[in-house]
Amino acid sequence: MKVDKSKNQKDKIMGVASLKEALSALKMADLQEIRKKLQIKNISSLKKAELIQYLSEAIPIILRTIIREFDERRIVLIKSIIENNGIISAKHVEIEEIEYFHKTGFMFTDIRNGNPFVMIPMELIPSLVEIVQDKAVLNDVKRNTEWIKITRGLLYYYGTVPHEKFVELVGKYAPIHPNYLAFNRVIFDAMEYYQEIQIDSYGYSFWEVLDPLEILEEQASRKNIAYYPFSKKQLLEAGETNFVEHPKGYSQLVSLFTQEHQMPKPEAIEIGEDCIMQVKLGKHPSQILQYLQTELSFESLEAVRRLMDVMVLLINNTREWYLKGYTPVELSRQDKQELQPLPNQKGEIISFQTREKIGRNDLCPCGSGKKFKKCCGK
Numbered sequence: 001m002k003v004d005k006s007k008n009q010k011d012k013i014m015g016v017a018s019l020k021e022a023l024s025a026l027k028m029a030d031l032q033e034i035r036k037k038l039q040i041k042n043i044s045s046l047k048k049a050e051l052i053q054y055l056s057e058a059i060p061i062i063l064r065t066i067i068r069e070f071d072e073r074r075i076v077l078i079k080s081i082i083e084n085n086g087i088i089s090a091k092h093v094e095i096e097e098i099e100y101f102h103k104t105g106f107m108f109t110d111i112r113n114g115n116p117f118v119m120i121p122m123e124l125i126p127s128l129v130e131i132v133q134d135k136a137v138l139n140d141v142k143r144n145t146e147w148i149k150i151t152r153g154l155l156y157y158y159g160t161v162p163h164e165k166f167v168e169l170v171g172k173y174a175p176i177h178p179n180y181l182a183f184n185r186v187i188f189d190a191m192e193y194y195q196e197i198q199i200d201s202y203g204y205s206f207w208e209v210l211d212p213l214e215i216l217e218e219q220a221s222r223k224n225i226a227y228y229p230f231s232k233k234q235l236l237e238a239g240e241t242n243f244v245e246h247p248k249g250y251s252q253l254v255s256l257f258t259q260e261h262q263m264p265k266p267e268a269i270e271i272g273e274d275c276i277m278q279v280k281l282g283k284h285p286s287q288i289l290q291y292l293q294t295e296l297s298f299e300s301l302e303a304v305r306r307l308m309d310v311m312v313l314l315i316n317n318t319r320e321w322y323l324k325g326y327t328p329v330e331l332s333r334q335d336k337q338e339l340q341p342l343p344n345q346k347g348e349i350i351s352f353q354t355r356e357k358i359g360r361n362d363l364c365p366c367g368s369g370k371k372f373k374k375c376c377g378k
Helices: 019-024 028-037 048-067 072-083 095-104 122-131 135-158 163-171 180-194 212-220 232-238 250-260 265-280 285-293 301-316 332-339
Strands: 087-089 108-112 115-119 197-200 203-206
Touching: 019 048, 028 048, 028 095, 048 122, 048 135, 072 087, 072 115, 072 122, 072 135, 095 108, 095 115, 095 180, 135 163, 135 180, 135 197, 135 203, 135 232, 163 180, 163 203, 180 197, 203 212, 250 265, 250 301, 265 285, 265 301, 285 301
Parallel strands: none
Antiparallel strands: 087 115, 108 115, 197 203
């Protein structure tokens, strides 16, 4: 999230003066959403004008409590808004964040001169200046930041974690008890803000997980494997927004895309990172090759072999959800046969499923449905 701090912006664009004025611009459904999120009870029957009046009086009182559940990213945003007289450009703010702001009850979005802005009512600025400097609040914010990053890091590497295991794993790196209820509120709030954590009957999952049950079943089938023991530093790094691991083989893959396939580097990086996620999703090498055939053209079998040599290196060194955060290399003794497919002698290619040589009239292992000689064997 980048914040536009244009000096001219605060002279040209005016924020909103009062909380009541900002709340009045919302729909009744939005006001009820604020009421529910802030857990304000016994006022659901109020009419819109009455609800606005109630919230405009209640929110300043609980403002400190609201902010104590934030993390450092949101505190930085609040400070930027304070510094810019209650309003900043939202051009570089993520859409997920914009969707979240009005739910806080004190941060609002609007379109001014065709551009999106994030605002805080001017009447709240003095209170916020004091709150964001309060050491007790900042200690909670620091704690919350660790909780959120460790949670995201664990789910990035494990994919899905059952409910009963989740708190135990997070607690190994950042104390939760006796603040379990606060932990739950912070994580649920972060789920809305970042939209990178999912929760269902199976447990907590990383947002790109398609089938939590499948991951849990695969993990359960490897009862002799414990969850990989990541360091706190590793999890905090993986907990950063937009983090993608770059295992051995990644840089070679990007170089192959740019040099052999003349692909622009940003596109090569995007496809390389897509390949990493394909591995995490449990895709077989043949499925990844099939995906790459939609993005690349191969002039010969040798070009396919060069790609697969690099892909095998990447696959073997990517931390997998099925393997509870381990790489195939780390578990090579147990999984070597199915997780390390390698090309055979020159001019031949090995099926990822059968481990046998592919004949020219056999179906291509890429999954296209064509004969090998009409597809990758050209």
